[in-house]
Amino acid sequence: MPPPTISPIDGPSDSFLASSKRKSTGAAASDHKRAKLTDPFDREAARMSKVLGTQSRPAFQPNHGAKKLIIRNLRTASRAAELEKYYDNSRKELVDALHTIFKQKPPRQPLEKLYRGVEDICRHGEGDDLHDMLRRECQSYLTGPVYKSVTEECASSKINALKCLLKYWGIWNGQLRTIRSIFSFLDRSYLLGSRGLEQINDMGITLFRGMAYKPPTVSNSSAVMRSIGGILELIEYDRRGDSRFDATLLRDSISMLHIINSxxxxxxxxxxxxxSAYFKDFAEEQSTASLKSYxxxxxxLLSREDHRCNTYNFDSTTKRQLLNEAHSTLIDNYSEKLLDSGSIGRIIDENAVDxxxxxxxxxxxxxxxxxxxGPWEEYIKGxxxxxxxDTVRGDEMVVRLLEFRRALDVMVRxxxxxxxxxHHGLRQAxxxxxxxKKVLSxxxxxxxxxxxxxxxxxxxxLRGGLKTLPKSLMSDVKDRVDAEKSGQASTGDEDAExxxxxxxxxxxxRFIEGKDVFEAFYKQDLAxxxxxxxxxxxxxxxxxxxKLKSECGSNFTHNLEQMFxxxxxGRDEMASxxxxxxxxxxxKSSLDLAVNILSAAAWPTYPDTQITLPDEVASQLEQFDAYYVNKYTGRxxxxxxxxxxxxxKARFNKAPKELxxxxxxxxxxTLFNQVDDQPDGFLAYQQIAECSGLSGPDLDRTLQSLxxxxxxxxxxxxxxxDVKPTDTFTVNKAFADPxxxxxxxxIQLKETKEENQETHKKVAQDRQFETQAAIVRIMKSRKTLTHANLVAEVINQxxxxxxxxxxxxxxxxEKLIEKEYLERDGNSYSYLA
Structure with a gap:
């Protein structure tokens, strides 16, 4: 039996192999005769089965030994014509499907059959031609009916032009999805390996962009340019708060521009x-308002611009350029208004933190x-x-300064x-x-x-505690949080506050240069x-x-520590x-005596006053004086x-009291005990003065307080x-108190104006002595110094x-020169040993 002859045929090889494998058995051949063969590939497979003789016996015969298989070219004119006819029909069906899709109708052929046709044509080696055909049809559709509709419908307003273009863009996107599903094999298999051809989606976007930018025939600009004008109108509506603003339209429009690369x-x-033009108009309009309103x-405005860019998908570079332009126009160009010292001062005065x-x-x-x-420091100084x-409200000075400082600290925070x-500028101010020096004057x-x-x-x-403080100086919630974070005691605790x-x-x-004044008054008050x-x-x-010792050193607090x-x-001495x-x-005395023994060098100086004490009190003082002098010789x-x-202890009509x-x-x-049994029971001013030993302001203030x-x-x-020398006084028997x-x-314990001035004078005098001592120390170590250098050294010390x-x-x-501590030599000074 001669070996079978196999000739190659044109057509998809994978379909051929699949068919020949299915028809390799007799049962399959019988089924093939009964089947209705409509597919050209199935018919070709059946014919080849007859050529190979696979219908009469199996191709593999192990008992007959090896057979020589010769493959020759098989040329059948009818087969090639049949295939060409199949491919022609497929192309026509695809074109017809495209036209139907362009009319926004479903294709007449099943999508699966259309997909198979695209695959067969691509495998036939005609993918480039198929791509060209698709491009021509789409371009013809877009530049024909679509362009005509767009130009007609976009001829009215810019907003309508935008809506129209967006409508046809949406239609084209839907059509393109259907086209991509039919031409999926071309798009995802064939075109992936082709460098010179666009994929279907990119091609569709390019063609739509070309249509949108096509030179106009009736209107003054292309569809896309008029649409961009509509987008700008929408943005203007949003900025002005116009009800015609359409957020969805703006968002979809920006997305379309991103996709078509416009x-x-x-x-x-x-x-x-x-x-930029809007910002300039806005700034010019608002610049006439107050700084706070501006x-x-x-x-x-900046918040709304930022929100618009984020919400409607503006590009990040656009947002950056937009805000930079806004900053330049609203801030840089109006920096003089924003930095006006008077306006800033009014905002700080109002404690307007926001x-x-x-x-x-x-x-x-x-x-x-x-x-x-600069304006910050200028305001603080003023x-x-x-x-x-403010000499009228001097007693409130520190409270006002602390409230002022508190408000500024909150502002910085x-x-x-x-x-x-x-914060550094605040301290400098x-x-x-x-x-x-104006404060001194x-x-x-x-x-x-x-x-x-x-x-x-x-x-x-230190006398009254927190109850003497205004509420404005008390810690707030943020202060307490900061204190807890820093590891300090909570400011909610009274001692910590x-x-x-x-x-x-x-x-x-810490800001005070004249700390000696503070020391003098602090010592008096501590005493x-x-x-x-x-x-x-x-x-x-x-x-x-x-705190004072840590701040100023032990020399500053030496006398204060001695007072404690x-x-x-004194307590130990009284116990002894x-x-x-x-x-x-x-x-044996009913008098309970308590004496404080003060070191003259550590405590403030007090005037010596001679008063007539009650006999029992004077006796007690004499006893203690004798005891102390006897115990400490030379004191x-x-x-x-x-x-x-x-x-x-006092007796009144309603109840006894302790005063x-x-x-x-x-x-x-106690002087009124002498006239208690008299009917009128009064004492004249002069009588009180003679019996008490008090006189002048001390007596006046004492009587006034009582x-x-x-x-x-x-x-x-x-x-x-007011108390006058002609006044008389009686005990108020009707006095009552719960x-x-x-x-x-x-009253006599309060500081008088004269005492205040005397303290300042004493500080100034001590400062002169300290200055002279510093000059002598400097000159003793340096021997010779110029005037300028000596002054600088003295100020530093x-x-x-x-x-x-x-x-x-x-x-x-000059005083030291007179005392012959120094000698002048031109512009220099020499120390005289």
């Missing part, structure tokens, strides 16, 4: 140009925030100078994001106005008035607190002393004295009656607020205690 080329430039308007934060953020966008430091030079530059003290008032403020805190308030006062103290038992907290007293030691020594009295059998006690206080009074008040009250104050245990005749122990205001004018230094140099 965003950067056609839209971005026009958008930025129109935005800041709020700019903040709102507008100030908005201003800071605006300036930071253009990197101009550091220029805000407002601070008004406070420290919440508005300036804790910027160290602004405070240092400037606190040590300004306003108060006419010659030394720092601020130092005096800070000392009195701390005295108020008091400690924080002392720290705030010390912040002001009163210790001697009168007025301290609200012993722990707070010790804490404050530790004297208090303890009482033990001595008990041991000697002298403890001498000087009694300071102006600092003494006591408790006096807490000063020694002066007690002496005056007869004209809030607690009136004496009655003045005639009635009035408390058994009544404290009477001790004395600045911690208090600033000295160069004129004062020159006067002290």
């Amino acid at each position: 965003y950067n080329d056609s839209f971005e430039g026009r958008f930025l140009k129109s935005s 800041i709020a308007a700019c903040e709102t 507008p100030m934060k908005a201003l800071y953020d605006l300036l930071r966008l253009s990197n101009l925030q550091q220029r805000l430091k 407002a601070g100078s008004e406070i420290v030079n 919440d508005a300036f994001n804790k910027n160290d530059e602004f 405070f240092d400037s106005f606190i040590n300004d 306003s108060w006419k003290t010659g030394t720092s008035k601020v130092g005096e008032m800070i000392a009195k403020y701390i005295d108020m805190l 008091l400690d924080r308030q002392l720290d705030q006062a010390l912040e002001l103290f 009163r607190r210790l001697l009168m038992g007025r301290s609200a907290s012993a722990d707070a007293e010790r804490s404050m002393l530790a 030691k004297d208090q303890q020594i 004295y009482k033990a001595w009295r008990e041991g000697t059998g002298r403890d 001498r006690l000087t009694w300071k009656h102006s600092l003494a206080h006591c408790v006096v 807490l009074v000063s020694a002066y008040q007690a002496v005056v009250l 007869a004209c104050g809030k607690v009136r245990v004496l009655t003045k005749h005639p009635k009035g607020r 408390k058994y122990r009544v404290k009477i205001n001790q 004395t600045k911690k205690r208090g600033a000295v004018d160069t004129s004062e230094i020159k006067k002290n140099i």
Whole structure:
């Protein structure tokens, strides 16, 4: 039997192999005869089965041995024509399907059959031609009916042009999806390996873009350019708050521009140009308003512009350029308005943190925030100078300064994001106005008035605690959070809050150049607190002393520490004295004596006053004096009656009372025991003066506190607020008070104006001595110095205690020359040993 002959045929080889495998058995051949063969590939497979003889016997015969297989070309004219006809029909069906899709109708042929036709044509090697055909049909459709519809419908307004173009873009996207599903094999298999041909989606976008940019025939611009005009109108509607704004239309339009690659080329430039014009008009319109209104308007505009770019998918580069243009127009071009000192001052005056934060953020966008430091410091200096030079409200100076500082600290914290530059500027401004020479001329003290008032403020805190503070100075929630983060005690605790308030006062103290004034007044107030038992907290007293020692050194607090030691020594001495009295059998008096022994060098100086004490009190003092002098040879006690206080028992008609009074008040009250049994029971002013030993202002203030104050245990005749030498006084038998122990205001313990001036003079005098001592020390070590160098050295050595004018230094140099400590040699000085 001759070997079978196989000739190659044209057509898809994988279909051939698949068919020949299916028909390799007799059963398959029989089924093939009965099947209705419509597919050309199936018919070809059946014919080849007959040629190979696979219908009569199997191709593999193991018992007959190897067979020689010869393959020759098989040429059948009918087969080639049949295949060509099949491919022609497939192309026509595809074209027909495209036309149907373009009419927005479903194709007449099943999509699977159309897909198979595309695959067969591609496998036949005609993929390029198929791609060209598809491109021609799509281009013809877009540049024909679609372009005509677009130009006709877009001829009215720009918004309608945008809607029209977006509508046909949506239609084309739907049609393109159907086309891509039919030509999927061409798109995902054939075109992937072809470098010169676009994929179907890219081709569809390119063709639509070409149609949109096609030169107009009727309108003044292409469809896409008119549509971009519509987008700009939509954005303008949004900026003006116009109800015609359509958010969905804007979002879809921007997405379309991104896809057809028209965003950067056609839209971005026009958008930025129109935005620049809008910003200029907006700034010009808002610039006539107040700074606060301008800041709020700019903040709102920038927020809306940023939100629009993010919400409607604007490109990031567009957003950056847009905001940069806005910053340049609204901030850079109007920086003079934004940095106007007067306007900024009004915002700070109102404690308007939010507008100030908005201003800071605006300036930071253009990197101009550091220029805000100038108006910031200028305002602080001006407002601070008004406070420290206000002689009418001098008692409120420190509270006002702390409230001012508190408001500024909050501004730095919440508005300036804790910027160290602004905090440093705040400190510089405070240092400037606190040590300004104008303060000295306003108060006419010659030394720092601020130092005096800070000392009195701390005295108020240590006497009265937090109840004396205004609410504006108390810590807020953020302060407490910051304290907890830094590991400090919570400011919600009373002791911790008091400690924080002392720290705030010390912040002001650090700015003072004349710390000797503070020391002098602080020593006086501390003495009163210790001697009168007025301290609200012993722990707070010790804490404050530790703070001063840490701040100024041990030399500054040496005398203050000695005052605390004297208090303890005094307690020990009184315990020893009482033990001595008990041991000697002298403890028979009903008078409970307590004596404070003060070191003359450590404590403030007090005037010596001679008063007539009751016999029992005078006897007790004589006993203690004798005991102390006998115990400490060479020591001498000087009694300071102006600092003494006591408790006096008094009988009134309604109930007996215990009166807490000063020694002066007690002496005056006990005088009325002598006239208690007389019918009229009055004492004249002169009688009181002669019997008490008091006179002048001391007597006037004492009588005024007893007869004209809030607690009136004496009655003045005639009635009035001022005490005169012609007045008479009687005991107020009708006196009543809900408390058994009544404290009477001790007016003589308050500082008088004369005492205040005397303290300032003493500080100025001490400062002169310190200056002269510094000059001598410097010249002793340097031997010879020029005038300028000597003045500089003196200022450097004395600045911690208090600033000295160069004129004062020159006067002290002259005094030392007169005392022959120095010798002038031209412009230089020499030390004389």
